[in-house]
Amino acid sequence: MRKEILRLENICKTIDGVKVLKNVSLNLYEGETVKLYGDEGRSLSSIVGLFGGVIKPDSGRIYIDGKEIKLASPLDGKKAEISIIHKKSDLIPNLTVMENLFLERKNYARGLFLKEKKQRARAVELLEILGLDISPDMMASDLKLEQMQIVQLGKALLDDRKIIIMDHTHILLDKEQIKLFEGVFNELAKRNVGILILAQNLRDFTSVSDRMYIMKEGSIIGNLMTSEMEKDKIIQMIAKDYYSEKSGIYLNQTSEEVLRVEGLSTKNMLRNVSFSLNKGEIVSITGSYGSGKYEVGYALYGMERTLGGKIYLHNKRIKIKNPSDAIKRKIVLLSFEKKENGLLYNLSAKENITISRLGNISNFAIIRKELENWLIKTVYNDLSLNIEDDNIAIEGLSLVNQRKVSLARAISCNPDVLILIDPTKGLENESKKQILELLVSFSDRGIAILLISSNLHEILQVSHRVWLFSNGTITGCIDRDMIESREQMNILSSFI
Structure with missing residues (x-):
């Protein structure tokens, strides 16, 4: 035993x-x-x-x-x-394979010559056991x-x-x-x-x-x-339980194309990626870590350099070299892939929301309080954001309210396309539901949403279409009819 x-x-x-x-x-x-x-x-x-x-x-x-x-x-x-x-x-890239193997193993043998000789013999033996046909003197960077x-x-x-x-x-x-x-x-x-x-x-x-x-x-x-x-x-x-309860989330019908991507490629990851996104549509991209799903969002936002392909917005070809280009064309990205979420923690909730609209609520670099208060009140109502003191520092808010402040700042820019990466990551179930309901409300207003996530449950609840991603390219599509027909086995077979 x-x-x-x-x-x-x-x-x-x-x-x-x-x-x-x-x-x-x-x-x-x-x-x-x-x-x-x-x-x-x-x-x-x-x-x-x-x-x-x-x-x-x-x-x-x-x-x-x-x-x-x-x-x-x-x-x-x-x-x-x-x-x-x-x-x-x-x-360590600038050390050899043997040096990496014996790093921090000073007592392997006594004497410099004997030490190197024994290390080399052991490294050769180890590489043979591992099935690697390489020299112990090969640089790790190679x-x-x-x-x-x-x-x-x-x-x-x-x-x-x-x-x-x-x-x-x-x-x-x-x-x-x-x-x-x-x-x-x-x-x-x-x-x-x-x-x-x-x-x-x-x-x-x-x-x-x-x-x-x-x-x-x-x-x-x-x-x-x-x-x-x-x-x-x-x-x-x-x-089990993915379809046991109705989500209570109902999606609108979509038709007018807003964004179209043809043959998008990047240096390190994306290969010939093509898809479209309609007005008021929620399209999800999913795949395992390392599949390239996140890079799609970053490429569309000008954070990842593209080597080929075309991007069309409202049927006109555009070029996006940096995030500033994307924002000018009303393409906004929010990423929660990592802990950093773009919020300025030394500013209040109100300041984080209005910072992207200072040009609209100020005259001669002086903020007009009545316009600022109107913007905050409008945004709070739209997002069901319940903050008693809007001058409170961001770090004093709950995680779900921090997430809502990020969404509020994005929506205040009146985007045509909203790219969201892992918007419910780290939230408990009730908070996740609040965020998903907000996404659907944005969709109802005509905002085209590209949702990039690995959470299968949320994807199936709110998506009109789902693109499956693997090895830097699209490998399949699940449409709304398939999702609504509850073809669990077919859907999950596509994901796994």
Whole structure:
């Protein structure tokens, strides 16, 4: 019987008022590869933070080799023989592969010549085990992406780690590159290393996984053995409750085209992206992290340089080189992909809203209070924004009201096209519903909305159409008829 090397018991964590981990329990045995599959959001990243010692659970227990431990710092994680392979490489580009492998390992051998000789022999042996046909003298900057990540696994092997956490390292790799990892995992299993893979794609690494945990909205909803990993079964588990209640959100009919994109391409990510957006329409773009979905919004807003393609606004071709060009053409973007949300925290809620309209409410650089008060009153009513003191600093507002202030500033610009990236990220359910209802009200006024999100539930509630994104391009479309017909299996098969 295999030895249990890791166990989480009833782990709970709340961040910014949102329960990101709800009584999470899981375990890992030596020589076992376990996949943790779930929707994108704070839950999976919180698991990584937990093992890395940067996030402390509110309650629950962590056991290594049957002994309860506290992971209060990254050093505690290393002492517990846990190695985390992150999405972004931690290799130092201007060092060789061998130098990266033995960095901070000063006591590997005595004497400079003996040390280098032993390191080189060990590096060659390690690279052979990893299946990498490269020289130990190769610069890290010359490595391919998959080679970088496998070298990071080599560092964990060198340290004799008993537990390896893979944090979505596969998301930027194609199928052939992912196959390279499978041999490495088999080798690690022979050495009794336990591997936990955090994944947002159901297919990746399933062939080498012994078990799969399924996480939904912060809770573990399934623990499946290899023989039970049937796609339809997993989809049914994920889909449960998505359609059990009507959202109460009703969408308008759309016709007039506002925005059209043809063959949009960028240097690093987008490839031949084409779609259209009508007046009063909510079109969603979704895909896993690294799919390129965010880059669409940034390219349309002039934040990502385009190398090819055409953009048409009201049937006239336009060029957008920077955000200023976009704003002049009434294209506005709000991104909540990261914590930064564009708000000025040293200003009040009122000042954050009116700052984009100073030219309309002032004469000779002097703000006309009656116009400012009229604008604030109008915006507050439109967005159901309940702030008793509009001079309060932004940081004193709840997260949902901060989000509404961001939307208020955007809407005060009277946009024709509103691009929103993860507008409900980090919000609890009632707050999410408020934001979604606002988006629909904007749609009713004729604003064309491009919603870029990974939240399947909200996308299905408010979208007229959904574009599926993978590897920098559109791979499929779900129209409103399909959504309203509740074809759960077909829709979710497209996402997973």
